[in-house]
Amino acid sequence: MTALPETREMVDPVPGAGAPHLPQRTQLVQLLTPEGDRVEHPEYSLEISDEELRGLYRDLALVRRWDVEATALQRQGELGIWASLLGQEAAQIGAGRAMAETDMAFPTYREHGVAWARGVDPLHVISLFRGVDNGGWDPVARGFNLYTVVIGAQTLHATGYAMGVQRDGAEQAVLAFLGDGATSQGEVNEAMIWAASFSAPVVFFCQNNQYAISVPLERQSRVPLYQRAAGFGFPGVRVDGNDVLAVLAVTRQALQAAREGQGPTFIEAFTYRMGAHTTSDDPTRYRLASELEEWKLRDPIARLKAHLSRSSIADAAFFDSVEAEADELAARIRSGTLEMPDPTPTSMFDSVYAEQTPQLAQQRADFVAYRASFEEDGE
Amino acid sequence: MPTLRQFKLPDVGEGLTEGEILQWLVAVGDTVTVNQPLCEVETAKAAVELPSPFAGTVTELLFEAGTMVDVGTPIITIDTDAGGAGGSAPAADAEPAEAADGEPAAGLIGGSAPGGRTAVLVGYGPRTTEARRRPRRSGSAAAARATALPGADYGSGGTDQPPLLATAPDMRSKPVRHGGLEVGRQAEAAALRDDAAPARGVAPGRRGPRPLAKPPVRKYAKDLGVDLTTLTGSGTDGCITRADVDAAVAARTAAPAQPAAPAGAGTEQRIPVKGVRKATAAAMVASAFTAPHVTEFLTVDVTRMMKLRARLAARPELAGVKVSPLLFVAKAVLLAAARHPMVNSSWDEAAQEIVVHGQVNLGIAAATPRGLVVPNVKDAGRLSLAELAGALAELTETARAGRTSPADMTGGTLTITNVGVFGVDTGTPILNPGESAILAFGAVREMPWVHKGKVRVRQVTQLALSFDHRIIDGELGSRFLADVGALLHDPGSALAF
Helix, strand or coil: CCCCCCHHHHCCCCCCCCCCCCCCCCCCECCECCCCCECCCCCCCCCCCHHHHHHHHHHHHHHHHHHHHHHHHHHCCCCCCCCCCCCCHHHHHHHHHHCCCCCEEECCCCCHHHHHHCCCCHHHHHHHHHCCCCCCCCHHHHCECCCCCCCCHHHHHHHHHHHHHHHHCCCCCEEEEEECHHHHCHHHHHHHHHHHHHCCCEEEEEEECCEECCEEHHHCCCCCHHHHHHHHCCCEEEEECCCHHHHHHHHHHHHHHHHCCCCCEEEEEECCCCCCCCCCCCHHHCCCHHHHHHHHCCCHHHHHHHHHHHCCCCCHHHHHHHHHHHHHHHHHHHHHHHHCCCCCHHHHHCCCCCCCCHHHHHHHHHHHHHHHCCCCCCC | CCCEEEEECCCCCCCCCEEEEEEECCCCCCEECCCCEEEEEECCCCEEEEECCCCEEEEEECCCCCCEEECCCEEEEEECCCCCCCCCCCCHHHCCCCCCCCCCCCCCCCCEEHHHEECCCCCCCCCCCCCCCCCCCCHHHHHHHHHCCCCCCCCCCCCCCCCCCCCCCCCCCCCCCCCCCHHHHHHHHHHHHCCCCCCCCCCCCCCCCCCCECHHHHHHHHHHCCCHHHCCCCCHHHCECHHHHHHHHHHCCCCCCCCCCCCCCCCCCCCCCCHHHHHHHHHHHHHHHHCCEEEEEEEEECHHHHHHHHHHHCCHHHCCCCCCHHHHHHHHHHHHHHHCHHHCEEEECCCCEEEECCCCCEEEEEEECCEEECCEECCHHHCCHHHHHHHHHHHHHHHHCCCCCHHHHCCCCEEEECHHHHCCCCCCCCCCCCCCEEEEECCCEEEEEEECCEEEEEEEEEEEEEEECCCCCHHHHHHHHHHHHHHHHCHHHHHHC
8 A cells, every 4th residue: 555645744834833632644545556456445345346447437537538628628718717627536536426316416616527427518517617607507406516616615505405404304415525725714614513513414525635726735734634523523534535446435435324314524535636726827836846746646547547457347448448438528528618609698687596586677677778779789 | 722720819817918928839830739739828827838729730820939929819820721731811710819909098907007017807917027937848748748648558458467557756856846936946956956865855834945034025125136045034033124135235236337438429328227227226225215324424543553554564463464444444343333232233124123233244345347346244343353354355356356245245234335445535325225334434645633732744534424313323323433433543442442
């Protein structure tokens, strides 16, 4: 088993003021090493068929291809911005595939892998970043809420939703996504306190990608994030976020516990954002290239590919077919993006409330009249 | 029939108006694929590669590398119909952007903003300074990377079990940071310098010795071209203060420019204010308008000092060093400063504190071919006369040879300017920024002087002391000047100090 860099989080921002009462060795759940070696974990076992393993590989490869294409489209001026998930595919696919059909997810703005796993069309996500709608999917039908851009706000939505599930007596779990930076937000802490107080069926899935834009984790926490869960009174577990199998196993177990009324769990998926925070960011200004090189060696897709090859679960023809499918997907995303119609200016009034208010109707009418007051068509 | 299409510079970072083409990764005649990187562009936010939206043959690069281009301007023409031979007008979807005309008004988006920047919707606006980046990989390597799936070259499906992936880090690799931050450069330099240390030994959170300074001071130093890593901070915890930056600037300031030779009868010459002249001006203005200067004068009979000088020069311990009048002035200043430590101090505006220095770093203004520089002798108070003479000689020689190091020019606490060497009697010197006192030493002349009740020909000089009245009151300044004068008048009085 390859250890992840323990030093990184053990660097104490205030010398001598660490947390000696907490365990200094971190526990990391891993089922697939960075070398591609399948290992067992005493608490988290995973029964998985070859077919499912190939499916996971396909998910990872296609999501990455989607992400690469979206980044290129932004660089070509076709998207306003793009938040890349590069490097976090395993954390997202593992979490997304662990969900039951009836479960509900509350994503941030980077959960493209989870969206994929929930059956959301990539173009429905892209349309949000192209600025032609607010996200094109039906959150209820997909069990996947709209993207939340406000950092950490979705954890409150998720906890509230989970409390509603509780009151409905439904056997359903809620998965709240957040990043390492969000753990410093007040609402995330409030959400965890409420979730603990009511034993709400919510799982907090934190992708610790090491940076809150440019701020490294060690500036935000003196202890590994998963250890914070103890303070809220529910279990915390750290999983190798680049190991799709371990993420799948850990998240499944946490969601099952939530459904069974055992309350919340905090999962820290230890991963790395290989790209920029968004296309507006330049990570070379605050990260050393050597760090990136180190994490490239823990690539989530390469290790699964190695495992599939070594175990003869997949052959070259399979990998080729996935690649061909990825290229098809990329072409579909590209053409679909370029063909997206611009929304009509009045459509911005349509989704403000479920039912139109008189004030809003008046505003809409005024706006239509204002636009009609020009001689030339403003389109 | 060739189909020419143009790629317009997109807004790659939410509200940007322009970008600089750092380098082209393709050349005219190259065949490009969709998403193959075409060029590297630096905006106010990031340096990014622009991938090609078209597949085809490059027919024209519309801007040279290094050009600042407005967003929306076509930058490259690509023939997307490989059969054609180029030459027709670009397709309709690529009409040239309205570039030059219709410049937005000041204050509006895209218009000018204070500080020479351009107003944008978000962010800090396009940068007005230059940034350098390390060279990037070649175009072909970038192209190969563009569409390949990571790990796609792995496991072509033989019957033998493939080996496990190699994931041991390559220990030969050095931390390389390709962005513009000082932190990274320092970490990198430290790693390269300290070759014995593990290559990945740069601890997160402790990334190299980034000098401590507040952001306004960083900006100030950057504007004046001062490298903070060469400074020693005088603030709390070694924090570099504005005064430290001022001192560094003053230390390397040039002398007033020689009057330019008349370019022609009646023509005036206009010399751009830049570089050292600009820094000098800024430092002098900063000093003159932050520290309220007071200047006091004293005329001294230094005949005894000049006689002592002749005697001392013959002594074996001073053989080989230049025993100049300046040496005695320096010694007198050091002795007087030991008696009046407040003279050797700095005003720390930020901390609202007076910093009384523990040692005298004695600055000596030296005329050099590059202009005036003010190197200083570190902890000059601890030196014997012979050592001081040696240090002064070395300092001036180094300065005249133009080899004064930044370290020699920073950290000065008290300065002597020897205007006498130019045959001048005295002046009202401006403080070296960050210091509290400066002594001008005039020419030593034979003058009629009342000596022991009679008019005699004596060797007389004038001293002028400028001091920062925020720190030094008239009384202290007067006492200090009087002490220096007394020591020069009667060097034997040093025994009483």
